[in-house]
Amino acid sequence: MIRFLQENFDPDIAREFSDNLTEVASPNDILGIPLIQMESLRSLCVLFFFNLLICWVIVHFFYYRKSRRADYYYTFMLFSVTVFLLMFLLNNVNLGMGFALGLFAIFGMIRYRTEMVPIREMTYLFVIIGIAVINGLAMSHGYINLLIINLLIIVVVGVFDGFFVHHKLEAKIILYDKIELIKHGREEELMADLRERTGLEIIRLEVGHIDFLRDVAYVKVYYTPFSNYPNSINSMVKHKDFMK
Known part of the structure; x- marks a missing residue:
């Protein structure tokens, strides 16, 4: 009997039934959806506060320090949080390049009906959205690489913002x-x-x-x-x- 089972053993069938049994027996699943994924949750917490810190530094120390526009301060920070969470959740979804670029372009060309957004505000909005997209989609590149990218953005924003303040009309x-x-x-x-x-x-x-x-x-x-x-x-x- 043992010899018969060894000769007719199919590992694919065993793997299929094993996965089904695991899914049924798992106490952390609700209707086939995991109740919590600890690895994803840890990444979410770290990247969320990292992205929030980077955007806050740019908005508070470069934009708000000169413009004093609290309405755009509020807008930039909420855009940062919303776009980051959207990109983080879509990170595991197979998006076409055209769809991803189209989504980014839609956010980048936003206009408000009440007033035309000035060029400087639109530039900062584009930077904030770009940072949120980078931090939400670039998890596979490592935390050090992500930190370097964000620091480069901060340095570039600080240098050019300070330069044009002293040479502007x-x-x-x-x-x-x-x-x-x-x-x-x-x-x-x-x-x-x-x-x-x-x-x-x-x-x-x-x-x-x-x-x-x-x-x-x-x-x-x-x-x-x-x-x-x-x-x-x-x-x-x-x-x-x-x-x-």
């Missing part, structure tokens, strides 16, 4: 009334008049829409700012825009 749109000075050849007079009336250190200017019926024109001036804090209403020309 602010732009302001002015509704100008002395329309005779917008003529070609009178740029120096126009700039001198604007410097005198605004007190700004104007570097250059551009003449836009001209309304001959009201004798006014829109002039965009570029000037050296007095502080490092960006002016969020420089480009607003309508009264309703100031109420947003």
Whole structure:
């Protein structure tokens, strides 16, 4: 009998029945779904707080320190948490490259209906989303490699953000009334008049829409700012825009 079983033993059948018995007997499964996966949970906790720390450093010390926009502070941090958890849960799902890039592009091109997001805020949003995607999908590369990648991002953000703060110009749109000075050849007079009336250190200017019926024109001036804090209403020309 033993010899008969040895000659007709099929390891594939034994493995199949063994797996089925294990699944049925496992006390940690509910409807075939594991109640908890300790290895995945440990990775989730470590990477979650690591990602949160990296994003907080960038948002708090680079963005918020200069802009003081608490609304975007809140937005960036929630985007970071949400995108990271989404990428972490989808890490084990077989996603096509097109779908993954499309998902990333959708997040990267978000616009709000209430107001257009400024370029600086959109750049930081893109960086925060990118960090969350990297930390959520790059677990197989090791913690040291992941730490180096995140530190490189922090260094690059800090260097370029600090560089452009000291070499930047602010732009302001002015509704100008002395329309005779917008003529070609009178740029120096126009700039001198604007410097005198605004007190700004104007570097250059551009003449836009001209309304001959009201004798006014829109002039965009570029000037050296007095502080490092960006002016969020420089480009607003309508009264309703100031109420947003």
